[in-house]
Amino acid sequence: xxxxxxxxxxxxxxxxxxxxxxxxxxxxxxxxxxxxxxxxxxxxxxxxxxxxxxxxxxxxxxxxxxxxxxxxxxxxxxxxxxxxxxxxxxxxxxxxxxxxxxxxxxxxxxxxxxxxxxxxxxxxxxxxxxxxxxxxxxxxxxxxxxxxxxxxxxxxxxxxxxxxxxxxxxxxxxxxxxxxxxxxxxxxxxxxxxxxxxxxxxxxxxxxxxxxxxxxxxxxxxxxxxxxxxxxxxxxxxxxxxxxxxxxxxxxxxxxxxxxxxxxxxxxxxxxxxxxxxxxxxxxxxxxxx
Numbered sequence: 001x002x003x004x005x006x007x008x009x010x011x012x013x014x015x016x017x018x019x020x021x022x023x024x025x026x027x028x029x030x031x032x033x034x035x036x037x038x039x040x041x042x043x044x045x046x047x048x049x050x051x052x053x054x055x056x057x058x059x060x061x062x063x064x065x066x067x068x069x070x071x072x073x074x075x076x077x078x079x080x081x082x083x084x085x086x087x088x089x090x091x092x093x094x095x096x097x098x099x100x101x102x103x104x105x106x107x108x109x110x111x112x113x114x115x116x117x118x119x120x121x122x123x124x125x126x127x128x129x130x131x132x133x134x135x136x137x138x139x140x141x142x143x144x145x146x147x148x149x150x151x152x153x154x155x156x157x158x159x160x161x162x163x164x165x166x167x168x169x170x171x172x173x174x175x176x177x178x179x180x181x182x183x184x185x186x187x188x189x190x191x192x193x194x195x196x197x198x199x200x201x202x203x204x205x206x207x208x209x210x211x212x213x214x215x216x217x218x219x220x221x222x223x224x225x226x227x228x229x230x231x232x233x234x235x236x237x238x239x240x241x242x243x244x245x246x247x248x249x250x251x252x253x254x255x256x257x258x259x260x261x262x263x264x265x266x267x268x269x270x271x272x273x274x275x276x277x278x279x280x281x282x283x284x285x286x287x288x289x290x
Contacts, residue, residue: 022242027052029067029249043121044152045074047132052251053227055142059256060225060277061201063136063144067251070095070132075123078151084138085200087113088122089273091231093130096123096156099164103156109169109231112162116199121153133229137202137277167192169207169231169273182288183261185214195282203276203284210235210270215263218289221256223279228252228262233270236263259289 034048049068056062063084070076076088078098088097089111096105097112098121106112108130114120116139124130138144174188193205203224210216210233218238234247238261239254245265246252254260256279264270278284 021244022237022239023244025253026237026244026246027251029251031069034068039077041077041079041121041146042148042150042152043075043077044123044154046071047074047076048129053253055144056253057142058225058253060279061138061141062225062227062275062277063138063142064134065227065229065251066134068132069129070122070124071129072124072127073154075153076121078119078121078149078153079146080117080119080149081114081145082117082147083140083143083145084136085113085115085198085202086134086136087111087205088120089133089135090122091131091133093124093126093128095130095132096125096153096158097162097164097166098122098153098156102159102163103153104159104162104164106162106166106168110166111169111205112164112166113193113197113202113205119149121151123153123156135227135275137198137200139200165193165197167205167207171209174207174209180216181219181261181286182217182290183215184217184263185211187214187216195278195284201278201281203278203282204274206272206274206276208272208274210262210264210272212264212267212269216261218259218261220259220287220289221276221285222287223256223283223285224276225256225279226254227275227277228254229273229275231271231273233264233268234266235270236265238262
C-alpha cells in the first residue's frame with residue numbers, strides 16, 4: 001500500500017460515520033421527499049431536488065449524489081467548478097446539455113461529464129418534467145466550489161451532434177458477459193466512460209443489466225469505491241456478512257475493500273449505473289473472491 005493510500009485509509013477511519021446496518025446505508029429516491037428550488041445556479045424555472053448522498057466521509061473523494069426533476073422550461077444555469085467534476089444524467093425525456101458554450105439536445109437515458117473548469121448547464125425545453133441526477137467527485141475532500149456565469153442557457157443555438165463528451169445508456173450497446181466476477185448467468189455490460197475521461201480521481205461510469213436470476217459474483221476493490229444507482233428492477237445486495245433487499249431508485253455505496261455481490265431476485269431486468277472513484281488517481285483494481 002502506498003503512503004498516499006495509507007494516509008487516506010487513516011483519514012477515513014478517523015472521520016468514519018456512525019455504524020449503520022447495510023439496510024440503513026441503502027438510500028431511496030422518492031418524489032415525496034423532493035423540495036422545490038428556483039433558479040438553480042441562476043437558471044430559469046425550478047428544480048425538484050433531494051440529496052441521496054451528501055459530502056459523506058468516505059476514503060475516496062466522492063462528494064455527492066443528487067436526484068430530482070428538472071421541471072418544464074427550467075434550467076440549471078451555466079456555471080463551473082475549479083476543484084471538482086460532476087456529471088448531469090437524465091433518465092428519461094430530452095434535455096439541452098451545454099459544455100463550454102456548445103449545446104445539444106440529448107435524449108435520455110444519457111449523461112455528460114463536466115470536467116474541472118468547464119462551463120456547463122442543462123435546460124429542459126419540453127412540457128414534461130425530466131428525471132435528473134447529478135454525481136460529483138471533488139479534488140479536496142468534502143469541498144464544493146461553484147461559480148455562476150449568470151447565463152440561464154435558455155434559447156442557446158443547438159449543435160445537431162454533441163461537440164463534447166457524453167454517454168448514452170442504451171441496452172443495444174451492452175455486451176454479453178457470462179459469469180461476471182464468478183456470478184450466475186449472463187450480464188450485459190459496458191464502460192461508457194473510462195478513467196481517461198476525468199481529471200479527478202473519478203475512475204469510471206459503468207452501465208450494467210442483470211436478467212432475472214443473474215448475479216455479479218463476490219469481488220472487491222482494494223483501491224476503488226463504488227456508487228450503484230438502480231435505474232430499474234430489484235434484487236439482493238451482499239456486503240461482507242450482511243445482505244439487504246433493494247429496488248428501483250435505490251442507491252448503494254460500496255466502500256473500498258468490501259467484499260460484495262449483487263443478485264437479481266426479481267422478475268424483470270435489473271439496470272444499474274455504477275460510478276467508481278479511485279483512492280489514487282487512475283489506479284483501478286478488482287479481485288474476484290471465492
